[in-house]
Amino acid sequence: MTTAPPPAAAPGAADAPAAGATSSELLAVVASRALAGRRTVFAGIGLPTLAASLAHLTVAPGLEIVYESGVCGAHPAQLPETIADAVLITGAEAVLPMATLFGAVLQGGHIDVGFLGAAQIDRWGNLNSSVIGEWERPQVRLPGAGGAMEVMANAREIFVVMRRHTPRSFTAELDFCTSPGPDRALADGIRPLGSGVTRVVTDLGLLERAGAGEELRLTAVHPGVTVDQVREATGWELAVADEVAVIEPPSAAELRLLREDVDPGRVYLR
Amino acid sequence: MTTAPPPAAAPGAADAPAAGATSSELLAVVASRALAGRRTVFAGIGLPTLAASLAHLTVAPGLEIVYESGVCGAHPAQLPETIADAVLITGAEAVLPMATLFGAVLQGGHIDVGFLGAAQIDRWGNLNSSVIGEWERPQVRLPGAGGAMEVMANAREIFVVMRRHTPRSFTAELDFCTSPGPDRALADGIRPLGSGVTRVVTDLGLLERAGAGEELRLTAVHPGVTVDQVREATGWELAVADEVAVIEPPSAAELRLLREDVDPGRVYLR
């Protein structure tokens, strides 16, 4: 098994790969590219907001960012610190009651891509954000479902961004399934609208699946990362694509936008 | 059977009975008195609006008038011509989406009294506003349910105002039951919130019933009207109270308010 050489820099070009991107920058850039051409994205705070904002400036200029709090088409003057930050409301295109947000926008099928995080993910893209241990008396009580279950069930596809790819978070068996992918939903007799998790961006690479019946498969790694590394960091026997790509590192232009326009205060680009 | 003498006028008093009240004025005044102490009333345009507006000025100063269009607490500068008249909106306390109006306000049980009209009413207070003849090919196609069915099912009680008390409108059998009272609902296996029609004000007198299991009963007549007259004008064998009252005619004060404050343009006081 070999690692691909780093892509050749286009000398002097504004879009040349940049040196010294942090892990956060790497994840935000990779996730932003995956939003190419999308219409609507349901984003949480942090990396998803960075990715969506960057995509808005690059590959998806028509992208409408929708927040769980009911904000549609936010144009914040500052980087928001929560999904309900006052700066998201002032200057937004619409602020909807939650019943409309969850009922018509999300369940109605208007979200192309939803970003979700989780404490645990399994090979089918099921997510746990509820507990470590038993629900009744957990070792660690996590925040729970919030709207994640609804995003999973109703967005056309789900992107997951995980800062740390470890066997504990990429687990063979979830302690609790908070947000089930389509396979579990179908087993429960109900067909969800979307494909569930289609992309998982991690500090090691990219896992993908197309929808129900498919498991996550390693399709790309960051430069310098080997397939074996990813396999060892995964708690199940990881499926690997026939050809594993090397992810193009952030370009100078992407990093400049991210650092100067999207998060100049380095709130999330830690 | 005797007819009671007209009530003695209190000479010189502002509230003395007035001569020359029209039928519309009579109905509006009688209906307004029945709103004494009520909190919320769901009113259509015409006599119900006159009655509610007069009650607001007399027996029910805290009365909130709710319109099917979503207007709550209207303070119109002019008499409204429709339930959605622009003058009802400007200066109102609240304008609600229809989903909130029908879901939370009406079905939620916030309406004390709903006013309804109908082409036909039966002895149990069931109403027809759909068709004369067969539904599939009616002799006369009437407007239909609108929100009347919801008012019937969800208001605590229903007042019906009928300009003309005739055997065709007070019928033994409805051509079609649009808005069923509680007896029909119970027979369908569902318990409604309210009592259904509790008062019917007509040009002849007043019919009342307390709720499920009771039929309408003549309890009062206008001065000069006999019980037999009402009986003949009713398409079923009319129940009559042990003691039938004579309705106090409109006072001078009530008429003055009605003519000068409520409907100075004589839009409905024809």
Add this chain to the structure above:
Amino acid sequence: MRDVEDAPVARRFRFVRAEELPAVERSVAPPDKTLSMRDAVAAFVHDGDTVCLEGFTHLIPTAAGHEIIRQRRRDLTVVRMTADIVVDQMLAGGCVKRLVSSFVGNSSAGSLGELRRRIERADPEPLEFEEYSHHGMVCRYQAGAQRLPFLPLRSYAGSDLPGVNPALRKVTSPYPGPDGEPEQIYVVPPVNPDVTFIHAQRADRLGNTQIWGLTGVQAEAVYAAKRAVVVVEEIVDDEVIRADPNRTVVPAHAVDAVVHCPRGAHPSFAQGYYDRDNAFYRSWSHISKDAERLRAWLDEWVYGTRDHAEYAAKLADHFRDHLAVGEALSGQVDYGRRL
């Protein structure tokens, strides 16, 4: 799982590559959804479609109905809570095969002549009629908007409507009722029109739509539809919309086209723009009572006008003398900005 031990690491990577990125400027224009009414109807209304026109007394999308008549669409299913003048006109224009509604009358001003001829005498042809109550229609729009198989409501118990409308059904609640016994409730199915037209005071070019006064069921009717066209009195700058995002009743993502059509709600009204033409409502009962007179009216006012601008121009004096309104400003609220 197949053996992946020796999967080659390749550069076949379907993410957008850095060099494919568009110029990194905000100059990329957002999608402009403005269309003429003619183009919007041509694009979004086809023979046999299910077409919803909503607006409860306020902001009735009359001009859209007239353009559908002009373009002689046929066999439409029309969905509208209050089937009133515009529906009577579409019936007379021969556009409508089926009507889904909860009120078929000319407000409190009288009758709909064409509708009554169609229903009472099948003249000139029968009208398929699917009848609900208002709340039933509201719930159908909500179910459609929310992609639900049904919604429950406390209506219909004991009514004759379920006997003539098999779409009205009962469900037993999985929770015990107040008396501990199983509880039944009626439900309605969703409605998902091919296209919904609404009229509104203003929108931006992206489709963010603001309505004040009666907001009715417009948002639900738009969200329920496969396509939505918003007809507006004014197209305004983004900044006007974004100064007051709570006023946005329909967000851009739910809108496919924005049509600028002042006075397009006549004879209904647009709060703050023009008043209801009550005289026309009253006269409609007379016009529509006589099939010939109704045809003549259509010839003059719909077929005889090229578009709604021409219709409105014929009414210019009437608007000025009878339908103009004075000012009653809302006051402002402060959304605040971070210091």
Add this chain to the structure above:
Amino acid sequence: MRDVEDAPVARRFRFVRAEELPAVERSVAPPDKTLSMRDAVAAFVHDGDTVCLEGFTHLIPTAAGHEIIRQRRRDLTVVRMTADIVVDQMLAGGCVKRLVSSFVGNSSAGSLGELRRRIERADPEPLEFEEYSHHGMVCRYQAGAQRLPFLPLRSYAGSDLPGVNPALRKVTSPYPGPDGEPEQIYVVPPVNPDVTFIHAQRADRLGNTQIWGLTGVQAEAVYAAKRAVVVVEEIVDDEVIRADPNRTVVPAHAVDAVVHCPRGAHPSFAQGYYDRDNAFYRSWSHISKDAERLRAWLDEWVYGTRDHAEYAAKLADHFRDHLAVGEALSGQVDYGRRL
């Protein structure tokens, strides 16, 4: 039917008689619902009650929670979508036996120490926890507000939540599914709190309540409750409310008391009034991690203050220096008046 042939015509008439009518002037004052927070909590919160506090990140009714702690209410069931700092404080105050919620965390700022001790270690006592998702809670409020036995939603299929929450059940739709087969869907039951508290920017004395920015689920939570208390930054004249009736999120008929309590939503924010105290959110994770430190905090900021005015006064400099916001006005719309 008994024989009524000779029923006497009598004057026993229970309508209000003309001479009983009150003076016919508009001078009769409308009901003034203003109360102090102390009186509102004393009147509407009893031991063992189900108490809802709503506000999604914006306009959290913290001051109401603090007064409930001061009055040492016990055995409450607290209903709140995002159980956050105010819930952690009420838990620490010993007020809460049971929690109904869809998110138990300190926003993105960290953990709720007391809640985790209660759930993870039953320390100092167990907490009954009924867990939902956000949309599930929204539907519970809607069902409660609309007096429905249940509402369906497209969540929960395949989740482990129904296994730990028997209130999550399935219903079979009476209409065929997309594939022609019977279709199942999960439903949630209504919630009807004994009392709901919300915080809002302004209301009049009758209870007409206006909110801008995030309006969340406040209207549904109020309509679902048997009693509702609205806590506001400002009590304004009727005229302010009535100039913009579309801004009224909760009408007077749904409100039992109006409490004037500026800055009562701290550490959350009130759009246009003050910003979110993000530093406090971050510090709460540390404060609440240590039970002793949490008790000391309550002693100083809740038990040690007579009311919220005193709490806010202690923070006056902090509000001025860190939470003040600049102006961003909404612009005005014209509601029009008949000429």
